[in-house]
Amino acid sequence: MGDHYEEPPRATARQWLGLALLVLPMIAVASDLTVLFFALPSLTQDLQPSAGQALWIVHVYGFLIAGFLLVAGRVGDRIGPRRLLLMGSAVFGALSLVAAMSTSAAMLIGARAALGVAGATLMPSLFSLLRTMFADPDQRRLAIAVVFSSFTVGGAIGPLLGGALLEFFWWGSVFLLNVPPMLLLVILGTALLPEREVRNSAPIELRSVILSVAGMLALVYGLQGLVTRQESGSGPGWTYLVAILAGAGALALFLRRQGRLAEPVFDLGLLRNTRVGAALLVLLLTGVAGVGTFYLFTQHLQLVVGLSALHAGLWTLPFIVLNIIGAMLAPSLARWMMPLTAVAGGIAVAAFGVLLLALTATPGAPLLAQVAGVATVGLGMGPAMALLSDLIVSSAPERKAGSAAAAQEVSGELGSAMGIAAAGALALVMYRTYLTGRIPRRRRRRRPGAVPTRASSPARSGPRRPLSYPA
Numbered sequence: 001m002g003d004h005y006e007e008p009p010r011a012t013a014r015q016w017l018g019l020a021l022l023v024l025p026m027i028a029v030a031s032d033l034t035v036l037f038f039a040l041p042s043l044t045q046d047l048q049p050s051a052g053q054a055l056w057i058v059h060v061y062g063f064l065i066a067g068f069l070l071v072a073g074r075v076g077d078r079i080g081p082r083r084l085l086l087m088g089s090a091v092f093g094a095l096s097l098v099a100a101m102s103t104s105a106a107m108l109i110g111a112r113a114a115l116g117v118a119g120a121t122l123m124p125s126l127f128s129l130l131r132t133m134f135a136d137p138d139q140r141r142l143a144i145a146v147v148f149s150s151f152t153v154g155g156a157i158g159p160l161l162g163g164a165l166l167e168f169f170w171w172g173s174v175f176l177l178n179v180p181p182m183l184l185l186v187i188l189g190t191a192l193l194p195e196r197e198v199r200n201s202a203p204i205e206l207r208s209v210i211l212s213v214a215g216m217l218a219l220v221y222g223l224q225g226l227v228t229r230q231e232s233g234s235g236p237g238w239t240y241l242v243a244i245l246a247g248a249g250a251l252a253l254f255l256r257r258q259g260r261l262a263e264p265v266f267d268l269g270l271l272r273n274t275r276v277g278a279a280l281l282v283l284l285l286t287g288v289a290g291v292g293t294f295y296l297f298t299q300h301l302q303l304v305v306g307l308s309a310l311h312a313g314l315w316t317l318p319f320i321v322l323n324i325i326g327a328m329l330a331p332s333l334a335r336w337m338m339p340l341t342a343v344a345g346g347i348a349v350a351a352f353g354v355l356l357l358a359l360t361a362t363p364g365a366p367l368l369a370q371v372a373g374v375a376t377v378g379l380g381m382g383p384a385m386a387l388l389s390d391l392i393v394s395s396a397p398e399r400k401a402g403s404a405a406a407a408q409e410v411s412g413e414l415g416s417a418m419g420i421a422a423a424g425a426l427a428l429v430m431y432r433t434y435l436t437g438r439i440p441r442r443r444r445r446r447r448p449g450a451v452p453t454r455a456s457s458p459a460r461s462g463p464r465r466p467l468s469y470p471a
Contacts, residue, residue, distance in 0.1 A: 007136075011143075015133045018192040019143050022129065023150040024181035025089060025122040030154030032061055032096075032115060035162045035174045041302070043171040049105035056109050059420045063220050064116025065123075066410050067213040070266045073124035073406025074204050081125035081132075082195040086186055088121030093182030100172035127393050127405030132196045141331040141390050148386045152323040152378070155294075163313035208257055208265040215250030218243045270392075270407055275340075279388040280411045286347065287415020290381045292423035293354055294319065297374045299427060305367060315367070318375035326382020330390075333383055339391065343384045350380030385412070 036043065036058050044054055076084040095115045102108035130147065134140040162174040222243030258264035271277040294316075301312035326346065333342040353376030360369035392408040 009135050011134050011136065011139050014192060018129075018133060018194070019146060021185060021188055021192050022126050022147065024185045025085070025092075025126060026147055026150040027154035027157065028092065028178040028181050029065070029119045029122055030151045031158035031161075031177060032119065032175075035158035035177070039162050039166060039171045039174050042166055043108075046171060047102070047105045047108065053105045053109065055424050057105065057112060058424060059220075060109055061112040061116040061119070062416055062420060063216060064113050064213075065120045067216045068117050068120035069124060069406045069410045070212060071204065071209050072120045073128075073404075073409075074265055075121070076125045076128055076406075078204065080195050081128040082189065082193045084121050085125035085129070085193070086189045088118050088125070089182045089185045089189070092118040092122065093179050093186075096175045096178040096182070100175040102172065123409045124406040127389070127408065128196065129193060131393055131405075132194055137394070138331060138335075140394065141334060141386070144390050144393070145327045145330045145386045148327045148382070148389065149324040152320060152327065152382070155291075157320075160313035160316065163308070163311075167308075203263070205257075205261055205263075205265055208254055208261070211250050211254035211257065212265070215247045215254060217247070218250065219247030222247060266407065267404075270404060276392055279391050280407060282343070282347070283385065283388050283392075283408065283411035284415040284418075286350070286381060286385060287412050288419040288422065289354060290350060290377055290419065291416040292419030293357065293377055294374065295420050295423045296427060297357070297370070300361060300370075315371055316374075318371055319378040322375045323378030323382045326379045327386045328382075330383040330386040334387060334390075339387045343387050346380045346382065346384030346387075348380065350377045350384070353377035353380060 040054065040058065043049075043057070049057060072084065072088075092115065095111060095118055099108060099111035099115060102111055126147065127144075130140060130143050134143045158174070158177075161177055165173045165177075222240040222245075255266075255268070258266050258268050271280070298312060298316065301307045301315055305312075307315070330342070333339075333345075336342075353373050355373075356376060357370055357373030360366070360373055389408050389412075393405055
């Protein structure tokens with residue numbers, strides 16, 4: 001007589017209602033990553049930030065999320081993911097009000113940094129609760145696909161709703177979008193979300209927390225400073241090189257320390273699993289390429305094509321729709337083929353989209369071709385990221401589910417933040433190169449026998465034509 005196989009319990013209506021509630025923090029966190037894409041021009045006009053401050057306003061939020069995710073995952077394993085989720089949601093809503101009322105660039109940077117710390121408590125708790133709420137693998141994959149779709153909606157609805165608000169209100173209104181969903185989550189969370197009974201009561205090692213956060217921020221500061229030092233005048237280049245070396249050293253010490261601790265903040269055992277380690281790396285690289293491409297596309301629509309914030313936001317809708325379709329197809333693809341094969345196929349589709357966008361983002365090219373390229377990127381990213389996340393979240397023991405979810409979110413969030421930082425730095429370099437005239441001009445053909453005159457020679461001074469071309 002064979003062993004009796006007991007199927008995992010199926011989710012009830014309460015779990016599905018809880019999933020609908022968990023969509024709210026994902027939308028809020030994602031929208032705060034992208035809400036400034038279209039608000040940055042009006043914000044810059046009002047607060048007058050330097051070039052370096054403008055980059056920090058955009059990406060300090062994402063980097064601090066990534067920096068504190070590992071700590072938040074351990075805190076959730078210790079006090080319970082539902083408790084941490086509700087506490088973080090209340091703080092996130094309050095800080096959104098502070099960001100909306102900022103009166104200086106420094107104040108907004110501080111508010112965005114604090115929002116990053118609060119946002120770091122939301123996602124590890126959320127994915128840890130999914131592990132508790134959905135024991136059936138197929139239902140868990142579907143739940144993760146829904147959550148990833150909501151993240152896409154939030155990331156795309158940020159610029160879209162932000163652009164609509166900027167047509168009628170001041171730039172601070174874009175932060176007020178997060179207050180109602182956070183309030184609803186705090187009110188209904190206790191009734192609809194279960195608390196995980198299995199806990200990890202080991203203390204959290206403070207030195208590891210300091211090393212990870214300080215190392216990441218120093219590394220980002222140095223990389224950004226190398227690009228913006230001439231514009232900001234904040235110091236010589238060697239200052240930023242020292243910051244990069246110090247940040248890399250702190251992160252190396254952090255990883256070395258984790259290997260010696262019985263209960264590390266980041267469990268290096270996850271990396272020893274080849275499939276999990278590869279999944280974390282792919283998530284990181286996908287975030288860098290995908291989010292960086294999307295960020296450049298939003299700036300391209302406004303600064304090059306010349307669209308208003310609202311119209312530019314509407315042109316991002318195809319990316320949203322196809323990314324959601326791709327994520328929702330992930331459970332079916334996992335049944336039809338090996339999950340890793342589906343991941344590879346999604347990455348190949350996204351790479352084709354990046355190539356298409358690069359080939360069509362040229363003067364005179366039709367805007368529809370560029371939209372098709374960025375939408376193809378979204379279609380490929382959907383199933384790849386959903387299936388990779390399911391692999392990571394389901395691989396760890398339940399007492400470390402929060403830490404595994406945090407590791408997964410570190411890869412995704414750090415990749416997103418690095419993508420925005422790299423794209424912003426690239427755009428700054430290209431823009432400054434254009435203004436300083438280092439891009440060679442096309443020489444005009446002269447008629448046979450014509451003598452060049454001063455008036456027909458390229459002007460050495462005076463305003464240049466705007467960097468624009470018809471869509």
